[in-house]
Amino acid sequence: MNTLQIDNALELLENEEYGPAKVALKGILEENPNSLSALLGLGDLFFATSDYENAEKTYKKIIELAADNSDAFFGLGATLRVVERYSEAIDYYEQAFKLEPERTDAYWEVAYSREMVSDLSGAERDYKRCLLNNPNNSMAQHLLAALTGKNTEKAPPRYVSDLFDDYAAVFDAELVDELSYNVPQQIKGEIKNVLFKEKTKQSLLDLGCGTGLVGESLYSLVQEADGVDLSPKMLEVARAKKVYNRLYETDFEEFLFNRDLGKQEYNIVVSGDALVYFGRLDKVFLGVAKRLSRAGWFCFSLEDNKNLDYQLQRSGRYSHSSNYINKTLTASGFVPTIEKSIVPRTDGEDDIIGKLYLCRKH
Ligand SMILES: C[S@@+](CC[C@H](N)C(=O)[O-])C[C@H]1O[C@@H](n2cnc3c(N)ncnc32)[C@H](O)[C@@H]1O
Known part of the structure; x- marks a missing residue:
């Protein structure tokens, strides 16, 4: 040697x-x-x-x-x-x-x-x-x-990318097969209902697309789809599925406010189990409104909190109250339309208690 x-x-x-x-x-x-x-x-x-x-x-x-x-x-x-x-x-x-x-x-x-x-x-x-x-x-x-129990505004981007880089190889098998993750199907159910009434070209933005489970579930409903995620390894898995036209490796607040997309606008924005890495959501909601076309739809899942606006939990994810979400959506130019209690997935023996929201830009 x-x-x-x-x-x-x-x-x-x-x-x-x-x-x-x-x-x-x-x-x-x-x-x-x-x-x-x-x-x-x-x-x-x-x-x-x-x-x-x-x-x-x-x-x-x-x-x-x-x-x-x-x-x-x-x-x-x-x-x-x-x-x-x-x-x-x-x-x-x-x-x-x-x-x-x-x-x-x-x-x-x-x-x-x-x-x-x-x-x-x-x-x-x-x-x-x-x-x-x-x-x-x-x-x-x-x-x-x-x-x-200290409440912060957002998980640090480096925490998120390291966490999900470590998780990427087993994410789909673990989440879907072992933890009964069903948010992609829940989002599809809501989007399918509203798009049925519309005829325009459907362009989708998936915030925190991860390995592309939500993109896959909506593939047959949209003409083009872009994804944004912080974790290069999650994006590698998503890329292999060939359901996205473009994938952006960045923090989605950064993407929503600073990325030059030319004339690109989306008429659907979705986010499955990714906004749980934010406490404060006012900036994200304003950013989504900025990227959505008029009357565009925004559908996302969160974990539920009965009392506080938002709370960093022991799990490292945040939970949000429905009151906070609805007032923040309204202040950001959305009309809250559907709020549904869901069990996004299990956690060991326990169910995670969550909410699915659907709203429309004014
Ligand atoms: C639990 S996974 C969900 C992935 C996918 N949406 C799904 O439903 O399978 C959360 C994803 O959100 C991404 N994420 C969390 N915070 C983010 C941020 N600030 N900017 C971009 N991506 C973020 C993570 O990297 C991770 O891939």
Whole structure:
């Protein structure tokens, strides 16, 4: 093995060229099965491609060979966190921090694992440890706010993109098959009813389109569809479905106010389970009104709150009161038309309690 070979393989990995990176790393390991840098590259590659079983095996092999390899301990902690084996993850993170205490940005990861095993004071302490040295770490900021009941206006964009990048590979299978996610069908039901009476070309904007489940459900009803999302990995899955004409990788407030779309206007805007990452919605609603044609339709789902206008929940998502939504829609130039109680999906044994709204621009 020479360092050039390993440098090339790691560069491929860095550029997310996973196929060629895997071939290069395996080639190095054939000649030198105990190369720690190649094994670490391979572990990271398995992690990045959501092959958590092989990531775990590879990081454990590194630890057998070099019990002081902090990267392998952090990698193993992250792998076990993602597959929800939180107690084991905590053990490996603790060993990792002993070896490399200065990697303070990873404290949010162990904090989250502690939160998941109900060690709430440990979680709070470790989110704060993360923020002490990394005050802009969005994961720690948002999760600490959610844990301590602080109400904020919006989830930080970096929190959203990291969260959904991690989730993209399994999103469709998990949400639809395991959590009975049904918002795309609910939105389709409402849009179908109103479009039936209209004859113009239907152009759709899907805010927080994710992997494209809503776009797929509306595909047969519209002539063109654009999607906006912050997560490049969710957009990659959406792109492969070929239901959108254009996909924009950006925050949708940014898109609604600042993107130059020429003469493009939409007559339908939808948002399935994405506005739950906003507390304050006045700016988003004004932005939607700006992009909608006259008498255009806006349909979206939210989680329900009986008392407060909006509230950041422990889940990291926001819930909204119907009173707040209706007054904000009205102030933004919409006529609220339908408000329907729904169960957008389950959460473990519990139902999430939500609302589907349909409104029309004046
Ligand atoms: C739960 S997923 C729902 C995806 C899709 N709408 C569906 O119904 O399957 C929420 C999506 O909203 C996106 N999202 C949340 N906040 C956003 C923001 N401020 N700007 C753009 N996308 C956002 C996330 O990246 C994620 O893909």
